[in-house]
Amino acid sequence: MAELSTRFTSLEFAIIVTAQQTRSKKIRVLPGFRLTLGFTIFYLGLIVLIPLAAVFWKTGELTWPEFWHTIILPQALASYRLTFGASFLAALVNAVFGLIVAWVLVRYNFFGKKIVDALVDLPFALPTAVAGITLAILYSHNGWIGQLLEPLGIKAANSRLGVFVALTFIGLPFIVRTVQPVLEDLDPELEEAAASLGANRWQIFWRVIFPMISPALLTGFALAFARALGEYGSVIFIAGNAKITPMLIMDKLDQFDYAQATALAVVMLIVSFVLLLTINVLQWWTNRYNTTSLA
Amino acid sequence: MTSAATTFQLPHHVAKSRSTTESPFVRRLLIGIALVFLSLFLVVPLVFVFAQAFAKGIGFYFHTLGDPNAWSAIKLTLIAAGFSVPLNCVFGVAAAWAIAKFDFRGKNILLTLIDLPFSVSPVISGLIYVLVFGAQGWLGHYRDAEHAWFPWLQNWLNEENFKIIFAVPGIVLATIFVTFPFVARELIPLMQAQGRSEEEAARVLGASGWQTFWRVTLPNIKWGLLYGVILCNARAMGEFGAVSVVSGHIRGETNTIPLHIEALYDDLNIAGAFAMASLLAFLALVTLGIKTWVEHKNAVQGGTEGKV
Numbered sequence: 001m002a003e004l005s006t007r008f009t010s011l012e013f014a015i016i017v018t019a020q021q022t023r024s025k026k027i028r029v030l031p032g033f034r035l036t037l038g039f040t041i042f043y044l045g046l047i048v049l050i051p052l053a054a055v056f057w058k059t060g061e062l063t064w065p066e067f068w069h070t071i072i073l074p075q076a077l078a079s080y081r082l083t084f085g086a087s088f089l090a091a092l093v094n095a096v097f098g099l100i101v102a103w104v105l106v107r108y109n110f111f112g113k114k115i116v117d118a119l120v121d122l123p124f125a126l127p128t129a130v131a132g133i134t135l136a137i138l139y140s141h142n143g144w145i146g147q148l149l150e151p152l153g154i155k156a157a158n159s160r161l162g163v164f165v166a167l168t169f170i171g172l173p174f175i176v177r178t179v180q181p182v183l184e185d186l187d188p189e190l191e192e193a194a195a196s197l198g199a200n201r202w203q204i205f206w207r208v209i210f211p212m213i214s215p216a217l218l219t220g221f222a223l224a225f226a227r228a229l230g231e232y233g234s235v236i237f238i239a240g241n242a243k244i245t246p247m248l249i250m251d252k253l254d255q256f257d258y259a260q261a262t263a264l265a266v267v268m269l270i271v272s273f274v275l276l277l278t279i280n281v282l283q284w285w286t287n288r289y290n291t292t293s294l295a
Numbered sequence: 296m297t298s299a300a301t302t303f304q305l306p307h308h309v310a311k312s313r314s315t316t317e318s319p320f321v322r323r324l325l326i327g328i329a330l331v332f333l334s335l336f337l338v339v340p341l342v343f344v345f346a347q348a349f350a351k352g353i354g355f356y357f358h359t360l361g362d363p364n365a366w367s368a369i370k371l372t373l374i375a376a377g378f379s380v381p382l383n384c385v386f387g388v389a390a391a392w393a394i395a396k397f398d399f400r401g402k403n404i405l406l407t408l409i410d411l412p413f414s415v416s417p418v419i420s421g422l423i424y425v426l427v428f429g430a431q432g433w434l435g436h437y438r439d440a441e442h443a444w445f446p447w448l449q450n451w452l453n454e455e456n457f458k459i460i461f462a463v464p465g466i467v468l469a470t471i472f473v474t475f476p477f478v479a480r481e482l483i484p485l486m487q488a489q490g491r492s493e494e495e496a497a498r499v500l501g502a503s504g505w506q507t508f509w510r511v512t513l514p515n516i517k518w519g520l521l522y523g524v525i526l527c528n529a530r531a532m533g534e535f536g537a538v539s540v541v542s543g544h545i546r547g548e549t550n551t552i553p554l555h556i557e558a559l560y561d562d563l564n565i566a567g568a569f570a571m572a573s574l575l576a577f578l579a580l581v582t583l584g585i586k587t588w589v590e591h592k593n594a595v596q597g598g599t600e601g602k603v
Contacts, residue, residue, distance in 0.1 A: 033396075040390040047472055052423055055419070058432075097328070099330045104325050115335060118583050120337075125580075127419075127531065127532070127553055130579075131340065133537075133569070134569075135340060233539075236559065272414040272415060276411070
């Protein structure tokens, strides 16, 4: 998110770079390139790439039909439906309320705004296990919120609704923190121009503001969705028998069924990589939007 | 905000009350919705953690924390963070130096790869180390291999019965993996925004590489570095899923604080679980406090350093 504002290379910067490039054939002014890049690649390989490769190596022990059979088992399909469905709904709810929170934080002044602003990051900072047991007890039938829901016939703990609640908590900061900087940078003159041309506030929001923040909103949505797909700690306590895919992988591991666990992990990894790629494209799109609005 | 509008001599009611801001009613409604949403999802759970932690009184609270298993969990959490934070900090600085101060091909690919651990589910983060070091993984195969590449290593591993999975090294490795990008992610955009002219000037004036780093670069990035380190630390101490896979859940031996919370919760010792949880919730509040303070410092120092 932070890189959104920093990728623009000014003319000045470009001149320095080209000047340095022509020079660097002979001497590099700054030292340590080989050392730092070498260490970066070595450490990345050791900690991330080689262990990740192990997942694909382990799946290689299964034949294609075996692999396919494992990933379309009924319990696997049920877990995909729940994981994707709850993640999507949670990200959607966060998109709506996150946008309102970001809007309120950028545009209005009210008592305690700074504390509220700081508190938005709580789901990033609060360990998932703590969030998990808290939500589970809070929404249980005699918890603070659960006992309010029970007369309405709503069962939140040990249900799919609980999964959705946990995933909403986890994804909350993503939308706010991606939309907030874009809203701050919006040029008020655009809104004033629209107003002077006779647009009302509602039209200005949908026709002027919303198109400019929609790439950021979509990026935030994708980030929250991606985070929710892999979430484990905050969900297991509240989910009960409603099993999301990471819980199913854990079950297979507890039964020492590494082949099945790995096959499910491959499915999740491929989905995550596709999402990562999508998010990168979205961020590039957001950047482009920012540069044109600045010009 | 409205200064530009007045130069156009807009009718006042259009410029101010209706079109560049919302009516007081809508404003209050939006603030209300935001506050209710945030209270329900953030404030209530946070208050609830501390309320539950002290539900059985302060004596029980300290009884839980004084338990030997709780102490061992706290120690193990400190060990895991003690390895992963400095290592990822060194990596973050090295990666940011290479990426921000030099031009090379494949930089965007490298940036994406550094972010990779963030998009991997915690459970899978643990699983990959089981597949490398577990009995059925690469290391297990290596121990049983008939023609090992390094026979002395194979002998040593078998004689010492060296364990990584279901032991402390596995927990440290899984923690390093999940906290891998934190420092690098904070420093790379910051150092890219700062450019390289200050360091180049220092070099031209005769400073050595290390002097340049310690006297020019480090003072410029210290707040970003601190921010990255506290985020990395918060995640390292709070990681649950990845550590859960590699830990083996041996009480008093391979349980970190989050795993000890789970064990207490499964024992239906709810007040005990929340007493342990309050430690991590307190850590989260300290993290948020430092974050806000660092952002304030950055704002005071001026916008030239880029946003953190």
